[in-house]
Amino acid sequence: MNAPGPAFPALQPDEVFDWLDAEAARRSEAGLVRRLRARGPSTDELDLAGNDYLGLARDKRVAGAAAAASLRWGAGSTGSRLVTGSTELHAELEHELARFCGTQAALVFSSGFTANLGAVTALSGAESAIVTDKYIHASLIEGCRLSRADIAAVGHADPAAIAHALATRRKQRALVVTDSVFSVDGDVAPLRELSEACRTHGAALLVDDAHGFGVLGDGGRGAVHDAGLAGEPDVVTTITLSKALGAQGGAVLGPRRVIRHLVDTARSFVFDTALAPGSAAAALAALGVLREEPGLAERVLTVAGSLAHGLREAGLQVSGSGGAVVSVRAPGPGEAQAWAGACAEHGIRVGCFRPPSVPDGVSRLRLTARADLAESDVDRAVKVVAELAPPGARG
Numbered sequence: 001m002n003a004p005g006p007a008f009p010a011l012q013p014d015e016v017f018d019w020l021d022a023e024a025a026r027r028s029e030a031g032l033v034r035r036l037r038a039r040g041p042s043t044d045e046l047d048l049a050g051n052d053y054l055g056l057a058r059d060k061r062v063a064g065a066a067a068a069a070s071l072r073w074g075a076g077s078t079g080s081r082l083v084t085g086s087t088e089l090h091a092e093l094e095h096e097l098a099r100f101c102g103t104q105a106a107l108v109f110s111s112g113f114t115a116n117l118g119a120v121t122a123l124s125g126a127e128s129a130i131v132t133d134k135y136i137h138a139s140l141i142e143g144c145r146l147s148r149a150d151i152a153a154v155g156h157a158d159p160a161a162i163a164h165a166l167a168t169r170r171k172q173r174a175l176v177v178t179d180s181v182f183s184v185d186g187d188v189a190p191l192r193e194l195s196e197a198c199r200t201h202g203a204a205l206l207v208d209d210a211h212g213f214g215v216l217g218d219g220g221r222g223a224v225h226d227a228g229l230a231g232e233p234d235v236v237t238t239i240t241l242s243k244a245l246g247a248q249g250g251a252v253l254g255p256r257r258v259i260r261h262l263v264d265t266a267r268s269f270v271f272d273t274a275l276a277p278g279s280a281a282a283a284l285a286a287l288g289v290l291r292e293e294p295g296l297a298e299r300v301l302t303v304a305g306s307l308a309h310g311l312r313e314a315g316l317q318v319s320g321s322g323g324a325v326v327s328v329r330a331p332g333p334g335e336a337q338a339w340a341g342a343c344a345e346h347g348i349r350v351g352c353f354r355p356p357s358v359p360d361g362v363s364r365l366r367l368t369a370r371a372d373l374a375e376s377d378v379d380r381a382v383k384v385v386a387e388l389a390p391p392g393a394r395g
């Protein structure tokens with residue numbers, strides 16, 4: 001028999017959650033309180049906080065396709081595709097995504113988050129080792145935690161550290177996990193070198209191309225395609241439909257046998273209501289726009305380049321190279337929050353990243369480029385962000 005545990009005082013029902021107040025006070029002291037802000041359907045603000053990189057979320061072709069599909073198929077999918085059936089919309093979207101990105105097959109999920117959870121857990125397990133870049137997205141981290149694999153999180157963008165962790169692992173089966181474009185700093189992972197490390201050590205490579213798809217590579221085919229890795233038998237890509245495509249949802253792209261395995265075993269696919277018909281149709285329409293207008297992807301990069309250049313010229317500490325994400329260092333979390341708030345009061349909405357979204361000591365403003373921004377928008381944004389910079393932001 002187990003020894004009796006320590007005796008805890010009985011609590012009244014209204015005391016059970018008292019510990020939440022203590023946690024809230026701690027967050028407040030550390031400047032880490034988050035608030036939901038009301039948003040109307042339209043605004044005069046210049047939005048440099050969202051991820052609508054191609055400006056397609058409100059495009060009539062995209063939003064119209066969502067509306068038409070909702071009327072035809074229903075507002076929701078009503079269940080898992082394994083239970084209530086798989087619509088032609090889902091099948092067509094998967095076919096088109098795979099064709100566009102150059103992979104054998106694709107599987108769509110209800111979000112990028114669930115795509116990452118599903119891919120990481122289904123492609124690993126207690127008999128596996130996972131080696132990750134330490135700055136991977138939270139959804140990948142959650143996938144690692146759920147996987148029961150041995151996890152090694154190594155230095156950022158460091159293929160030698162990845163190779164070392166692979167060489168010293170204790171499990172034969174191995175998966176390397178990275179973002180393509182890191183969501184906070186906007187830097188691009190050394191995908192070819194990572195692939196080489198994987199091949200030397202018999203590991204698979206899983207790349208979250210959430211911020212590369214629609215922006216990088218030939219016509220926006222993404223960072224994995226750009227690195228020449230899209231059709232490779234040992235490479236799996238995850239994307240979100242919620243950023244460049246302006247819709248909602250996620251997908252895993254890769255070899256056919258990987259996709260078949262996910263249909264059978266990815267719990268965030270099997271036990272999750274399927275991507276809504278409207279979202280599938282919107283993503284399909286947006287993909288059509290991207291195919292017809294490949295210059296959209298190039299335009300985002302031009303806008304991002306102008307933003308980064310202007311902010312650097314203004315003496316700010318800017319990171320991000322190659323993608324749509326431009327990140328500006330703030331002296332601390334409180335300053336970052338106040339800076340972002342002041343920018344909003346001047347009509348410029350920027351992202352504010354503080355712990356736990358980033359490690360302590362590296363709070364940031366994040367500006368995201370969009371293909372539909374004019375040079376005058378960029379100039380205005382740079383002027384406001386630079387003029388409102390707190391002491392210490394210039395390093």
Ligand SMILES: Cc1ncc(COP(=O)(O)O)c(C=O)c1O
Nearest residue numbers: 111112113137183210240242249
């Ligand atoms: C790198 C990265 N991966 C995955 C996701 C999750 O995608 P979704 O918002 O579609 O769930 C995000 C979104 O914030 C992201 O930035």
